[in-house]
Amino acid sequence: MxxxxxxxxxxxxxxxxxxxxxxxxxxxxxxxxxxxxxxxxxxxxxxxxxxxxxxxxxxxxxxxxxxxxxxxxxxxxxxxxxxxxxxxxxxxxxxxxxxxxxxxxxxxxKDGLTEIIVTTSEPLEKEVEKKLKTKLSDSLKLKIKLTKIIDKEIIGGIKIKIKSIMIDNSIKSKLTEFEI
Known part of the structure; x- marks a missing residue:
């Protein structure tokens, strides 16, 4: 910087x-x-x-x-x-x-919340969002704040960013892996 x-x-x-x-x-x-x-x-x-x-x-x-x-x-x-x-x-x-x-x-x-950024190509359904938040909160043992980003370029799938860790399970990243 x-x-x-x-x-x-x-x-x-x-x-x-x-x-x-x-x-x-x-x-x-x-x-x-x-x-x-x-x-x-x-x-x-x-x-x-x-x-x-x-x-x-x-x-x-x-x-x-x-x-x-x-x-x-x-x-x-x-x-x-x-x-x-x-x-x-x-x-x-x-x-x-x-x-x-x-x-x-x-x-x-101060409230002990950890921001988790979820990127999808389409908005998550409320039920899916709720399950995802619960699953992440339970498995990470953290109080979380979900920030949702819509990015059509990922084509499909999901990207999850937790602090400095990125989990990229998007179709775009899978297609990129197959490029020669």
Whole structure:
């Protein structure tokens, strides 16, 4: 990794940790999490707003005014609004999605959850997903959080990633094995 990426990751980790610790101290972790996820969804679904927020030519005061109106219109928690203001003031609002991902990762760690990424070519049926989650949880003796990815390129089968271990039982990988 480059120094710049490492610095960005460290910055995101610091903001996420600060938000978690402060939210826990205030007993507002649940509402802050809901606000943060909703805020991220609002930015992702509004291209104009997202472009405006990420534009380096627009100063932080103007961005703060817009974001303050958005936060008030959705009745976000006062502390969360302050957090958004701090991110904006320090020019880090463009990192909010990465901070949210780090925030959720840290909370999962605290809750003892292990993320398992399952990639299939089609969405899993609810019953199959439930059985897979139970089977993985029982065999690994872990509390798991299943993250599902749909990737048509694997053609069929399944890929499972547990921490740094990849189990690739996709049709694409089987076909690749037969290539000469």
């Amino acid at each position: 480059t120094k710049n990426v490492e610095n960005i990751n460290e910055i995101c980790k610091r903001y996420a940790n600060a938000l978690i610790l402060s939210s826990e101290d205030r007993n507002e972790l649940k509402i802050i999490t809901q606000n943060f996820e909703h805020f991220n969804k609002v930015l992702r679904t509004s291209n104009d707003l997202s472009t405006y927020i990420k534009n380096p030519l627009i100063n932080s005061q103007k961005k703060s005014l817009v974001l303050k109106k958005i936060c008030k219109s959705f009745s976000y928690n006062q502390f969360f609004q302050g957090f958004i203001y701090v991110l904006t003031k320090h020019g880090k609002i463009n990192l909010q999605e990465k901070i949210l991902n780090e925030y959720k990762r840290i909370i999962d760690l």
